Amino acid sequence: MLYREAGDFKTTYADDAQTFPIAFDRWRYYAILIVAAVIIPLVIDSYWAKSIMVPFLVFSIAAMGLNILTGYCGQVSLGTGGFMAVGAYASYKLMTAFPELNIFFVVLLSGGVTALVGAAFGLPSLRIKGFYLAVATLAAQFFLVWLFNKVPWFFNYSATGQITAPERTVFGIAVTGPSVPAYASYLFCLAFVVLLAWLMRNLTRGKVGRQWMAIRDMDIAAEIIGVHPLKTKLIAFAVSSFYVGVAGALFFSVYLGAAEPTEAFGIQQSFLVLFMIIIGGLGSIFGCFAGAAFMIMLPVLLKNVMAGALGWDTTLATHFEFIIVGGLIIVFLILEPHGLAQLARLMKEKLRLWPFPH
Amino acid sequence: MSIHAAEAAKDDASYAAQEEAHGIEPRRVGDVVMEMKNITLRFGGVTAIKDISFDVREHEIRAIIGPNGAGKSSMLNVINGFYHPQEGEIWFRGEKRGPMRPHEIAHQGIARTFQNIALFKGMSTLDNIMTGRMTLMKSNFWQHTFWKGGAEREEVEHRRRVEEIIDFLEIQAIRKTPVGRLPYGLQKRVELGRALAAEPKLLLLDEPMAGMNVEEKEDMCRFILDVNDEFGTTICLIEHDMGVVMDIADRVVVLDYGRKIGDGTPDEVRSNQDVIDAYLGVSHD
Numbered sequence: 150m151l152y153r154e155a156g157d158f159k160t161t162y163a164d165d166a167q168t169f170p171i172a173f174d175r176w177r178y179y180a181i182l183i184v185a186a187v188i189i190p191l192v193i194d195s196y197w198a199k200s201i202m203v204p205f206l207v208f209s210i211a212a213m214g215l216n217i218l219t220g221y222c223g224q225v226s227l228g229t230g231g232f233m234a235v236g237a238y239a240s241y242k243l244m245t246a247f248p249e250l251n252i253f254f255v256v257l258l259s260g261g262v263t264a265l266v267g268a269a270f271g272l273p274s275l276r277i278k279g280f281y282l283a284v285a286t287l288a289a290q291f292f293l294v295w296l297f298n299k300v301p302w303f304f305n306y307s308a309t310g311q312i313t314a315p316e317r318t319v320f321g322i323a324v325t326g327p328s329v330p331a332y333a334s335y336l337f338c339l340a341f342v343v344l345l346a347w348l349m350r351n352l353t354r355g356k357v358g359r360q361w362m363a364i365r366d367m368d369i370a371a372e373i374i375g376v377h378p379l380k381t382k383l384i385a386f387a388v389s390s391f392y393v394g395v396a397g398a399l400f401f402s403v404y405l406g407a408a409e410p411t412e413a414f415g416i417q418q419s420f421l422v423l424f425m426i427i428i429g430g431l432g433s434i435f436g437c438f439a440g441a442a443f444m445i446m447l448p449v450l451l452k453n454v455m456a457g458a459l460g461w462d463t464t465l466a467t468h469f470e471f472i473i474v475g476g477l478i479i480v481f482l483i484l485e486p487h488g489l490a491q492l493a494r495l496m497k498e499k500l501r502l503w504p505f506p507h
Numbered sequence: 508m509s510i511h512a513a514e515a516a517k518d519d520a521s522y523a524a525q526e527e528a529h530g531i532e533p534r535r536v537g538d539v540v541m542e543m544k545n546i547t548l549r550f551g552g553v554t555a556i557k558d559i560s561f562d563v564r565e566h567e568i569r570a571i572i573g574p575n576g577a578g579k580s581s582m583l584n585v586i587n588g589f590y591h592p593q594e595g596e597i598w599f600r601g602e603k604r605g606p607m608r609p610h611e612i613a614h615q616g617i618a619r620t621f622q623n624i625a626l627f628k629g630m631s632t633l634d635n636i637m638t639g640r641m642t643l644m645k646s647n648f649w650q651h652t653f654w655k656g657g658a659e660r661e662e663v664e665h666r667r668r669v670e671e672i673i674d675f676l677e678i679q680a681i682r683k684t685p686v687g688r689l690p691y692g693l694q695k696r697v698e699l700g701r702a703l704a705a706e707p708k709l710l711l712l713d714e715p716m717a718g719m720n721v722e723e724k725e726d727m728c729r730f731i732l733d734v735n736d737e738f739g740t741t742i743c744l745i746e747h748d749m750g751v752v753m754d755i756a757d758r759v760v761v762l763d764y765g766r767k768i769g770d771g772t773p774d775e776v777r778s779n780q781d782v783i784d785a786y787l788g789v790s791h792d
Contacts, residue, residue, distance in 0.1 A: 161663070162662075162663045162666040162667065162670075163659060163663050166662065166663075166666070348652055348653075351651060351652055351653060351654040351658075352651060352652055354654075355646075355651045355654075355658055355659075355662050356641070356644050356646065356651055356658075356661075356662070357648060357651045357652075359630070359634055359637060359638045359641075360638075360641065362627060362629060362630050362634070362638075363627050363630075363638050363641075365627075365629070366626075366627035366628050366629050366630065367625050367626065367627055367628070369589075369625060370621065370625035370626070370627070371627075371638075372608070372609045372610045372613075373587060373609050373610075373613060373618070373619055373625075374610075374613055374618070374638060374639055374641050374642070374701070374705065375610050375613030375614050375641045375642040375705070376610060376638075376641060377610050378610070384648065432629065
């Protein structure tokens with residue numbers, strides 16, 4: 150009954166183009182923001198921060214990045230893990246080279262560095278398309294991880310080959326390093342998520358987003374209309390890599406604390422993020438969050454239920470977790486190939502008319 | 508002159524006088540907008556277009572007709588830069604055109620539709636037509652990133668123009684529907700809208716009426732004539748339906764096997780022996 154647009158008249162084009170056209174959605178959005186920014190930090194403990202909220206937020210950012218490239222611009226990429234590594238190593242080098250630089254700007258600059266690297270690896274996209282482009286970005290994935298393993302300058306010649314995040318503070322509260330309060334790491338990541346989601350909405354609602362989608366849907370027609378194909382694709386690669394780079398920097402500095410490229414940024418991360426956007430929904434901002442929640446939170450939930458509540462053996466629980474998550478992915482792809490976002494859209498469509506059939 | 512023709516001429520004259528009396532400017536065909544000079548296009552050993560010249564005048568409806576494989580679509584592809592002819596010159600608005608990419612040609616003011624619809628299937632009607640205004644939007648990437656510096660104002664301004672086109676084409680009801688879900692006839696209309704949105708100096712239509720039933724064809728004819736009348740858009744179109752071409756075109760160029768075999772008003776073309784031979788076949792005895 151609440152979910153109605155009847156009586157909610159739009160009298161300007163700006164109103165008509167707003168993000169949440171239905172009043173109930175707007176209120177729900179503000180409510181979620183308040184819960185996320187005020188209530189969760191008050192109650193969060195280190196288990197929730199470490200194993201659920203921080204990875205969820207970090208991978209939401211990575212999923213947003215890949216969704217810009219794959220969901221909006223139609224360029225498939227398997228290099229997400231490699232670009233996350235670029236963000237991580239850029240943040241490490243910046244943190245050690247400029248200790249006074251605020252960690253907030255370190256993370257943003259790392260995104261900038263990754264954007265440049267991503268644009269360079271996006272150059273072949275003018276000539277190659279689809280699966281072939283995916284293979285080309287796979288090369289980026291392996292090359293970048295190899296590079297960070299082989300060139301000691303990247304890990305400051307440390308004996309183990311690992312990189313370790315030094316302690317950095319925001320407003321006097323540590324957000325990286327060994328002793329970080331749970332709420333600080335959560336809020337730090339949340340700030341980036343909110344900022345980047347807002348930027349993504351801006352980019353995708355107007356001219357830039359339409360250029361990307363035009364290239365995705367019909368590149369020949371896009372060119373006829375005046376879209377510069379290479380420039381548009383490179384911008385998509387750069388913006389996407391910026392997001393992925395920020396995610397990588399946060400993943401390393403806030404979540405892991407110490408990292409080694411093959412394990413932390415291997416091909417499995419690329420696939421994880423790709424699954425997130427496919428399950429969440431290509432070309433949807435909500436889909437990024439839905440997908441990240443599905444892939445990060447569901448396994449934790451299952452593990453807790455099976456090993457904790459039911460008291461199963463941990464190994465058994467882990468195997469069952471794989472089976473259930475894998476099965477659910479297949480079920481989802483068969484029943485709703487457009488992902489959770491489409492499911493939400495259909496539900497809203499039904500809700501708007503409920504209880505009437507038409 | 509037959510009595511019939513004389514009467515028709517009188518009607519025309521009185522119609523023009525009426526238009527003038529109402530302050531409506533009668534449509535006048537102006538100077539040459541685009542001139543193709545001795546265009547030859549080869550694909551390896553195959554010559555698709557051989558030494559063809561023709562021109563398009565401002566505000567006119569120019570039709571290109573010919574049997575299958577005559578080189579009509581290749582001609583359009585030459586005009587908007589998909590193919591680069593081996594020989595010949597293209598003059599557009601008084602300037603000789605060098606080799607250009609299709610997106611540069613779009614910025615010069617040439618828009619087109621495709622024979623088999625090339626809409627952006629995942630986007631709504633509104634977004635499709637908004638994309639058509641790409642060349643007219645000035646705001647840059649950073650303004651859009653932060654939705655500041657006039658990005659929003661510009662979107663609204665262009666939305667206003669797009670809504671006019673939506674009204675004109677009578678597709679208000681489907682403005683938020685993804686075009687992939689629309690029936691064929693409407694998709695053709697949306698595609699016309701997308702091309703119109705660019706406010707082109709020259710509009711190329713590749714078989715705008717292909718695969719339509721009679722009513723849809725009539726609608727499309729009306730839209731084409733209205734576009735030409737109200738916006739004064741110069742139109743160059745390919746069409747197979749002879750009745751339609753003869754009714755709406757000002758001048759017709761006829762191609763056959765990559766050569767030009769006729770050029771002139773519909774009446775001239777109709778009585779041209781080469782054209783009759785090409786269309787009806789000729790006995791070789």
